[in-house]
Amino acid sequence: MDHVLTARTLFGTTMAFHIIFATLGVGIPLMILLAELLYQKTKDNDYALMANRWTKALAILLGVAIPSGTIAGVQLSLLWPGFMEVIGKVMALPFQIEIYAFFVEALFLSIYVYAANRISPTMRIVSLAFVAIGAAASAILITNVHAFEGTPTGFRIENGQIVDVDPWKAFFNPSFAVTATHVVLSAYMTGAFTIASIAAYKMLKNKHNERIQLFHKKALMLGLTVGGVFSLLTAINGHESAQLLHEYQPEKLAAAEGLFETQSHAPLVIGGFTDRETQTVKWGIEIPWLLSFLAGNRFDTVVVGLNDFPEEWWPPLFVHTLFNAMVGIGMFLLLLSIVGFIWHRVKKQHIFPNWFMWTIVTAGPLSLLGIEFGWIFACTGRQPWVIYRMMTTAEAVTQSTNLGTLFLLFTSIYVFLLVAVVLVLRSYFRRHPIEQHLSTHM
C-alpha cells in the first residue's frame, strides 16, 4: 500500500471504531434523559430503572469513547500535520470550544455516576442534561471541522501563505448547520434504535414472564417512537445535505449518484455499481428526472456530471454504493417505525409477531452500519482533497514512515477493546438481571 493510503487506513480505522462509541455517547444520554423525565411525569418505576441501567451501560461505553476520542484527536496531528497546520491557523475555534463541551460532559458525567446518591433529583436531571448537551455539542463542533473540509471559507492561500484569515467566517462555513444537524439527528436515531433492538431481543428471550415483557415493551415503544421521529428528521435533513453537495461539491454528488454526463432532467439511479469503463451504473434501477428534482426542486435543474471534472479530481466511484446503503438503511428504519407505530396505536395490538420483533432486533446494528457508511461516503467522497480545492490529502500526510506497524498495533487494540467491552457489559447485566429489581418494585 502506498504511504497516503496506509495513513488513511490507520486514521479511518480509528474513526470507524470511535464513531460507534461516540454516536452511542450522544444518542444514549438523550434516551436516559427521556426515561428520567417520563419517570417524573408518570411515577412509573420502570422508567427510573431504565434510566439507571442505561447509565451503567453508558459509563462503560464512554470508558472506550473518551480514550478513543483522545486517540482520534492526537492522531490528527501525528498523521496529518500539514492539515492541522492550516486548521490551527484558520479553524482552531471548533476544537477549542469542543474542549469546553468535553469538560462539561466529563465533570457532570462523573457527578451523575459517582455522586448520584448524594445529590437532589433536580440536580440529577440537571447533571444528565449537561452530559447530553456536552456530548451533542462535542459532536456538532467536531463535525464542523469536517464541514469546513468540504466547504472551506474564511481564508485564502497566496504563494503558499495563509492570508485573510477570518476564524468566525470559517466557523460558520456554508455546510456547518446542515452537516452538524445530520450527525446529531442520526446519533439520536441510532441511540433510540439500539435501545429498541435490545428491548425486542429481551422480549423474544423472555416469552413466559409477563412482568419482564411489560418492562421491555415500554423500552421498545420509547425506542421505536424516538427512533421514528429522528429517522424522519434525518431523512428531511439528508435531502438538504444532498442539495448542499449539488451547490458546493458537485463532483461528490455526481460520484454518489454515478452521473457522468452533465444534464437537465437527470435520472436517479438506485442500487447497482458504477463502471468507469462504460461510464454507466450497472444493474441499477433508473428513475427518470428524479435526481434533477432532488438536487434543485425542479425537473429542469442541470446536474453536473463527472466528465466536467479532470479525472484526477474524481472521488473513488464505489461511493455510489456506500451512499445508497446509507440512504437505504435510513428509509428502511423509517418504514419500520411507521409500521410499528400503526400496529401499536391503530390496530391496538400489544404483541408484535415474531418476524417483526426480529426485524426490530436488526434496527440498532443497522443504524450503526448506516452511520459507518455515511462517514466513509462523506470522507472518501471528498478525496483527493483533505480541504476541498485547497489542499490534497497527499500534501497533508506525515513524512514519517513505518505506519504499517502502527496500523497493526492500533487495530489490535480496537479489536481487543471491542471484545472487552462486550464481555464487561454481559458480565455486568448477568450479575444484575432485571428480575432482581422488578421483584423489589412490585
Added chain:
Amino acid sequence: MTDELIAISILWGFIFIYAVMATMDFGAGFWSMVYMNRPQTKATKIANRYLSPTWEVTNVFIVAIVVALVSFFPGATFMLGTILLIPGSIILLLLTIRSAFLVFSHVAPKYEKVLVYISGISGLLIPAFLISVLPITHGSFVETVNSVSHLRLDRLFTSPHEYAFIAFAITSTLFLSSLLLADYSNEANETEAYAIYRRDALIIGPFALLSSILIMITMRSEARWLYDGMIAYWPWLAASVALFLAAGLALFLPSWKKKNGRGMPRLAVVAIVLQYFCASYAYGKAHLPYMIYPDITIESGFTHPNTFRALFVTYIVGFAILFPGFIYFWRLFMKDRRYLANDEK
C-alpha cells in the same frame, strides 16, 4: 506581554495543571496495586475513591494541551507531529488501555485483579513516556535529512539525559501521589492509611529531588544552552529546594487539628505543588524562545493573529462558564466528608 508569550503561558499552565493532576492520577493507580493485598488497611480504597471520579476530567486536560498546541502554534505542530509519531502513539495506546480498564474494573469485579495490575503498571509507564517529550524538544535527538525530520530513537534511549528525566517522572509521580493521598486519607480520618502514605512520601521524596539534580547534571553536557539558561534563573531553583525542605518539615510538625497527630499534610501538598511550579517556571523560561531547539521558536510557530484573538476570547468565556462546574465537582469529591468516609465504592 506579546501574544506569543500569552499563548505559551496558557499552554504551559495547562501542562502544569495536567502534570500535577496526572501524576496524582497515575500514582493513585500504582498505590492501589501495591496495597491491593492488604485488605486490613484502607489504603487501596482511599486511592480508588480519589481515582474514580477524577480520571475523565484529567483526561480532558491532555486533549486541551494538544488543542492549545495546535491552535496557538500550528507551525510547531508540523514538526512535533512528525517526530512524536512513535512516542505519541505509544502514549495513546497505554492511555487507552488504562482508561478503559479503570472503568471496566468498576463494573466487573471478576476481572478486578488483572485490571488493577494494568492500571498500576501503566500508571508508571505513561509518565515515563510523557516526560520524554521534554528531552526531545532539547534538540539533540532530532535529525533533519532533506528537510524531513526524524526522531533518533536509538540516540534517545542511549542518553543518560533521557533516563534522568524518566527517573524524575516516576519518582515525582509516586512522591506527589503519596503526598496527596496522605492528605486525602487525613481528611477522611483514616489514620492507618495516612501513616502508610506519609511514610511512602518521606521515603520517595529525597529520590525525586535526587533525580532532578541528575537532570541538571546530564543537561550540562547534553543541552548546554538550556543549562545556562536555567542557572541564570537560580533564585527560582533555590526557592524550589527550600519549598521541598519546608514540605518535609511540615510532615514532621505536630498536627494542628488532631491531638497526638503528626504532620500537616495539606501544607506539605501546597509546598510541593509550589516547588514544582518554581522549578518548571525556571525550566520554561530558560527554554524560551525555543519550542524545539533550534528549529522552532514561539514566534516562528505562532498562529494567525486573528485566530489568536478569537481563541483568547473563547478562553475567557469558556473558563468563566466552566468555573462553577469545577467548584461544584471539587466540593462533591474532595471536600464532602460523606464521600471521603464512605466505605462503599
